[in-house]
Amino acid sequence: MTGKKPFGLIILSLAVLGIIVFFVNTFANSYIKRVANLMMIYIILAVSLNLLTGFTGIVSLGQIGFMSIGAYTSAILTLSPRLKHRWLIGLPEWLQSVHMHLFPAMLIGGILSVIIALGVGYVILRLRGVYIAVATLGFLVIVKVMAENWIGVTRGGRGISTLPGYTNLWWTTGAALITIYVVWRLVKSPYGRKMTAIREHDLAAQSVGVHAPKIRLLSFTVSAFFTSIAGSLWANLIGVVSPGSFYLWLTLLIIIMMVVGGMGSITGSVVSTIGFTILLEWLRNFESRVAVYGIHYILFALIFMLIIIFRPQGLFGTREISREKLSEFMRRFLGRGKIRT
């Protein structure tokens, strides 16, 4: 690979994307906009999880806990002070009076998540395999239990509603692009190689000088940051945060999206997320029409199991999109493009 960056192609794609975003954001009805925003949020979640699980090999069932932290932080910071005085009586006075916009709220949530991730990661990441999975599940449960019981701050099971709808397609798409970019750069960098070394064989990697705990913590923290951002965006999109939204079903959904796309492929995560979001919405409509609920759970679980049995590397394996592959694709399926030697 010569590594010549196809700048032209990238700028072109971004421009096209920008135009699409503009049109959808301005002209589409609110349902379509909501789905599009959700799609971007899911992409952030899937790509972040892929960094941690697909590339670094750490099965974390608790990343959605960071989403919850980001969402609640944003909720607390963007909710109108009047309501905060009424609902969130456990908050100190200065917090109740604060009224922020999305961007600072997002960042603060992200920083908070990073700090928590450093602490949690330091303690948990030294465990192996399945123990990390259960310990991170524990993190998810602890976050949920705290959200349910720290009523003065989170309003418990009732959740916090009437959050301002700051999120729009520009924010979500922008955040998704930044997430993809950062993860991409990280993965292609020396850090990325160290991550895959750890994933393949922890002990062997350490014996050649890879400082596994540091790399793992890096992955974990970066993933937590972007997951938290996604949470903040979600809060100001849906308008409501409650403990149950950030729990098992969402965790499984993101895992399924990541695995089907291919653990170790950013492209895979993006493509698979797009597909699943559309499928999810279609199924939800279908379910309300036939009044049989829960079909989408079952179908997704079945897809997941089929993929894991018959094509465990997912749709994309560890491959990514690239200029060469794109022209190859165009040549083979569209019958044109230059013949490459």
Added chain:
Amino acid sequence: MRVLQVKDLEVYYGHIQALKGVTFHIKKGEIVSVIGSNGAGKSTTLMSIAGLIRPSSGSIAYLEKDLTTLDPYTIVRSGISMCPEGRRIFSNLTVRENLIMGAVQRKDKKGVLKDIDWVLSLFPALKDRLGQIGGTLSGGEQQMLAISRALMNRPPLLLLDEPSLGLAPFLVKKIFEVIVNLKNSGTTILLVEQNAKQALDIADRGYVMETGYISLEGTSDYLKHHKKVQAAYLGG
């Protein structure tokens, strides 16, 4: 009569070729020894015969029946037992339970009990330790247990992978005595060993393996006096 015939066996570990076309045979009632240094492919050969590894090409035939693609369960059923490298006894089971597991495919309870007695007569050191947990036995006792366990199935063909490894000389002598005993009772034995001298002393024929292929073969006398063998393996 050729009890075991291995022909052009090739085995890959990923991209690495461990066996590069191994051919040998064993006749009924003999002790055949395969010697060679570490990494030559001796264990790989045994494991292929036992069904733990699937060769990429070549064939393994036992009593004219093709075993190449069969699973270990069937191979044991056919009458081949292996005592693996490193003993691999069940360290959380008692000595008696280990022996019972050796006979797991047998249905004749009385016969199994008699054979436990038989095996204990071969290795009296185990007699007092029937109730002892395998992991607490000494290295030598574990080796004796491993061989005993393999014998519990009364195999016509016995595969032994480095039975002398890590054992004191007097124990090695004892074990080799037992091996000769077994041969005299009619068991056919394939003995893989790094201890070339002891192996060739009791074997009828031998093969020398080097990095995945057989470099030398012949009667044990022939090999014992062969220049190369003496230089490389007999400290001559």
Added chain:
Amino acid sequence: MSYASYLIQQFVNALSLGSIYALVTIGLAMVFSVLRLINFAHGDLMMVGAYGILMLWKAGAPFWLAIVGGVVASGIMGLIMERFAYRPLRGAADMTTLLTSFAVVVLLENGAILVFGPNTRPFSILRFSVPTYNLSGTLISKIDLVTVILTLCTLLILALFIKRTKLGISMRAVADDLTASRLVGIKLNRVMVTAFFIGSLFAGVAGLFWGARAGKIDPLMGFIPVVKAFVAAVIGGFGSIAGAVLGGYVLGFAEVLFAGFLPPNYSGYRDAFVFVLLILILLVRPQGILGSRTRERRI
């Protein structure tokens, strides 16, 4: 009520809770030690058993038949699970089977919601007309007693099975050294299926007692128990049956103790407690109470 009475009641309470945890954990540990897989859908096998019992009883079966039928239903569901979800994955990485077990959880729980509806249902099959024995002022719950006694009987039968029968010893052999087991000619499929079946039966029995204790069942009832079973297994020493039993009882007692000391407005934190305990154990003594430091399962 005297303090001594209170202590005795709580003791029985803890014994009963510990028994349920022990039953669930045994299944989990058995499947792990023989098949090397963490089956998070194990809790849902509890649910299947409970619903099986309920449906049979409501359909008019005598109560003992309903119980046996429900437990067997758990076993059968376990066999289906092993055959179609896990056997195709034999030899795959731990991560893969772990994630797959979550997919199975989704399937079973949502399947149950579809079939039975999402609401909780009353579970009164073990309801006694007089729910307690009165021992000079101390009230002892009959359900608790039945739970403990039946559990101990089941444990005894299991112990006999794994110590005395060839199949039981084979299971222990496979858990000890998979390759050696193959070399000796053990039929892996048979052993693994048996382990899964027995484990599922235990889950079914646990489902009975869990439902009886709570007085109700719902499709999602299995999730919390299986996670707690995991914690119990780690506490006792992951992978060993004895460790599972010990861990189950330790967890039961710890929970009752914790609930007793906790001020009432913090009672919602009880579930989080289990995880904090888990993390502590993993950091301080990861091999559990009965585990040994170097016990690495040999493949």
